[in-house]
Amino acid sequence: MQARFWPFPLQSATMQPIIAISNLSKTYASGFQALKGIDLAINTGEIFALLGPNGAGKTTLISIICGIVSPSEGTILADGHDITVEYRAARSKIGLVPQELTTDAFETVWATVSFSRGLFGKPADPAHIEKILRDLSLWDKRNSPIRTLSGGMKRRVMIAKALSHEPQILFLDEPTAGVDVELRRDMWDVVRGLRDRGVTIILTTHYIEEAEEMADRIGVIDKGRIILVEDKHELMQKLGxxxxxxxxxxxxxxxxxxxxxxxxxxxxxxxxxxxxxxxxxxxxxxxxxxxxxxxxxxxxxxxxxxxxxxxxxxxxxxxxxx
Known part of the structure; x- marks a missing residue:
């Protein structure tokens, strides 16, 4: 698959982190503390891999940043916008590709991606939607009902939906789960291309080789705490x-x-x-x-x-x- 990308505005590497998390904690009504005093800065235009065992707090952290779950305490800035005080401005900067394939199976590819753009108050832009679908090799499937697509194609549709409103931050939660090796590598090319255009990618994955192949930095979370954040190459030099x-x-x-x-x-x-x-x-x-x-x-x-x-x-x- 040839990777071609639309012109997102480039940002200077000297700018403030695009995501700044300070003293973030989350305790559920049951009393379970999922996050414990998280401090984390994610840089503009990097691929950041968040690794951790099941139950470590990855999903809770992403859900809070994306406005799906409310924090118990702490602050998060997304491109300078407080996710609680300036929810709409912060959320407009973020695209989320969830692990589960959640979309109307009877809608066409074109309709569901266009609808996602409208949810963020963006005016219709057929040329932009076409560009996304072509970049993700979905153009030939634009009029196909989603239920007729393969699992890999459905996952590409989820990425297209997340990119429809032109976010500067993209969360990919297990983006290649259940995807064959060839398609996985195609999607790696897509992700690298987005990073090269200035989009910040936060990736969670159970495929450790995926993080080793793609990430600029690695963060490890365990039992609700960030236990390490390190440049990938420096990490492998120090701890390998x-x-x-x-x-x-x-x-x-x-x-x-x-x-x-x-x-x-x-x-x-x-x-x-x-x-x-x-x-x-x-x-x-x-x-x-x-x-x-x-x-x-x-x-x-x-x-x-x-x-x-x-x-x-x-x-x-x-x-x-x-």
């Missing part, structure tokens, strides 16, 4: 680990005492030694390990390295509570 696998020439029955300081693991077949180290400044350690192997009379035929994925980092963060 590398593994050096030494493929041995001859089988070892045990790790020689001379190598005890390196905390090595010996494979069950005795033909591999695995050395795990962090990603910062460990080249000297590897050099020392190889020298120690030679001194211990351990010969090897090959070396293989792998690095932690974002998924492994995320699992460790949640398990250890950051």
């Amino acid at each position: 680990q590398k593994r050096l696998t030494v493929l041995l020439q001859q089988k070892l029955n045990h790790i020689p005492p001379e190598l005890a300081a390196y905390n090595l693991e010996l494979s069950a077949d005795g033909l591999e030694l695995v050395y795990t180290y962090d990603t910062q400044g460990e080249r000297t350690g590897i050099t020392d390990l190889l020298s120690a192997l030679r001194s211990a009379g351990v010969t090897f035929k090959d070396l293989q390295t792998t690095q932690s994925s974002l998924e492994e980092i995320f699992v460790n963060l949640v398990r250890n509570g950051a």
Whole structure:
């Protein structure tokens, strides 16, 4: 799918965060506290991935920002507008693509997207609706009832509806759930194109590789608290680990005492030694390990390295509570 995008106004990277959240908490009538003192700033024109286990507070946070749920305390500014005091102005800046496909199955694609634009008080603009549908490869389906579309096409319709009123902030809640791999990558291209035009994207996803592929920054929420916000590449450098696998020439029955300081693991077949180290400044350690192997009379035929994925980092963060 070729990605083509309409001319949203570009914004300077030096501007204030487009979403500013301060001391946000939410306690439901049952007494359950879903959010606990959230402070978060999301920058203009970035893709921000919000990760967290089920029940962490992701949906509550998004629902409050989008005006669906009322906060118990705290403030949220959307492009400078308080979401409570200036609800209409704030909400007009936001597009939401929910996880569930919620639209009239008997409406046509054109009708439902046009109607969504009207809900925000925007005048009819057929040229703009056409542009959105073409960009999302929906133009050929414009007169089709939504019930006749595939799951992937229905999800594109939800994105088109969210973009119909030209928002500057777009929330994507599990945008590729149930979508095949090819279409998922097409939608990644769409999202990147929107970011390149200055639209701020907030993404929640259970596909960790999706966040690893697309996000500029990563936020992790757990038990109602933001436990980490970090540039994706810096996060993987700081918290990632590398593994050096030494493929041995001859089988070892045990790790020689001379190598005890390196905390090595010996494979069950005795033909591999695995050395795990962090990603910062460990080249000297590897050099020392190889020298120690030679001194211990351990010969090897090959070396293989792998690095932690974002998924492994995320699992460790949640398990250890950051």
